Amino acid sequence: MTKWEELDQNVRTWIMEAGKTIRESFKEELNIKTKSNRNDLVTNMDEATERYFIEKIRGTYKDHNILGEEGFGDELKELSGVTWIIDPIDGTMNFVHQQRNFAISIGVYENQVGVLGYIYDVVHDELYHAYRGSGAYMNDVKLPKLSDVPVEDSVIALNAQWMTTNKRIDPAVLAPLVQKVRGTRSYGSAAIEMAYIAAGRLDAYISMRLAPWDFAAGKILIEEVGGVVTDLEGKELDPLNKSSLFVGKPGLHETIMTDYLKR
Ligand code: 2AM
Numbered sequence: 547m548t549k550w551e552e553l554d555q556n557v558r559t560w561i562m563e564a565g566k567t568i569r570e571s572f573k574e575e576l577n578i579k580t581k582s583n584r585n586d587l588v589t590n591m592d593e594a595t596e597r598y599f600i601e602k603i604r605g606t607y608k609d610h611n612i613l614g615e616e617g618f619g620d621e622l623k624e625l626s627g628v629t630w631i632i633d634p635i636d637g638t639m640n641f642v643h644q645q646r647n648f649a650i651s652i653g654v655y656e657n658q659v660g661v662l663g664y665i666y667d668v669v670h671d672e673l674y675h676a677y678r679g680s681g682a683y684m685n686d687v688k689l690p691k692l693s694d695v696p697v698e699d700s701v702i703a704l705n706a707q708w709m710t711t712n713k714r715i716d717p718a719v720l721a722p723l724v725q726k727v728r729g730t731r732s733y734g735s736a737a738i739e740m741a742y743i744a745a746g747r748l749d750a751y752i753s754m755r756l757a758p759w760d761f762a763a764g765k766i767l768i769e770e771v772g773g774v775v776t777d778l779e780g781k782e783l784d785p786l787n788k789s790s791l792f793v794g795k796p797g798l799h800e801t802i803m804t805d806y807l808k809r
Pocket residue numbers: 582585586587615633635636637638639705734735736737755756757760
């Protein structure tokens with residue numbers, strides 16, 4: 547077994563175990579706190595899940611670095627060596643309000659390059675995973691390469707807040723796109739939205755502000771099926787910093803960029 551095959555087996559075991567613990571937690575009382583504002587939620591399960599992964603990783607891979615949303619990992623100034631980028635529960639608001647449509651998201655990077663990506667939709671028991679150069683899978687089904695789709699036949703994901711007055715984008719930029727596409731969707735979990743792009747269930751996804759743990763795994767998955775991952779200006783994402791995100795099918799990504807976003 548190569549070092550990556552061994553790591554893959556370990557992380558799958560840990561993800562399945564964590565998923566089971568989260569599902570079992572539904573019958574217990576949640577402890578909910580707020581972070582940057584009253585809608586930015588974190589629960590005891592977000593924290594316990596992040597701590598669980600960190601304990602497993604530190605117990606197995608002493609020289610690996612960990613970047614986790616809830617702050618129990620390392621403080622990293624650069625990506626060197628092997629780094630785990632972890633969002634223990636992506637879609638905490640869905641976890642709290644709906645008990646579905648949230649995911650565990652884990653990206654494993656070597657230096658600046660994403661090697662392994664995992665997005666586990668805990669309630670639907672769907673594990674999306676990718677190994678750089680070997681394609682992407684949903685459970686054990688290989689995902690086909692993505693192909694272009696016309697804007698008018700596309701289904702795109704974006705949060706309705708970006709269509710109201712906000713400090714990140716003029717809604718007038720997005721309005722012509724929203725009018726042209728076949729439909730819009732919003733799932734409330736960036737990781738699930740990126741997994742759906744990789745699986746061809748969505749054609750493009752736009753978000754104005756995400757963190758490395760939101761997109762670390764999804765980027766690897768989408769690139770493995772030929773999708774395009776950039777920020778809203780078309781630039782490469784910085785795996786250590788917050789940014790906007792624009793992902794989509796090849797062709798469609800370029801069309802939306804030139805005809806709508808850069809006009
Ligand atoms: P989270 O649930 O892990 O916080 C919601 O539209 C998506 O945006 C989720 O993937 C959520 O991740 C992410 N997100 C990023 N920053 C956020 C913030 N400040 N408040 C709420 N959700 C945020």
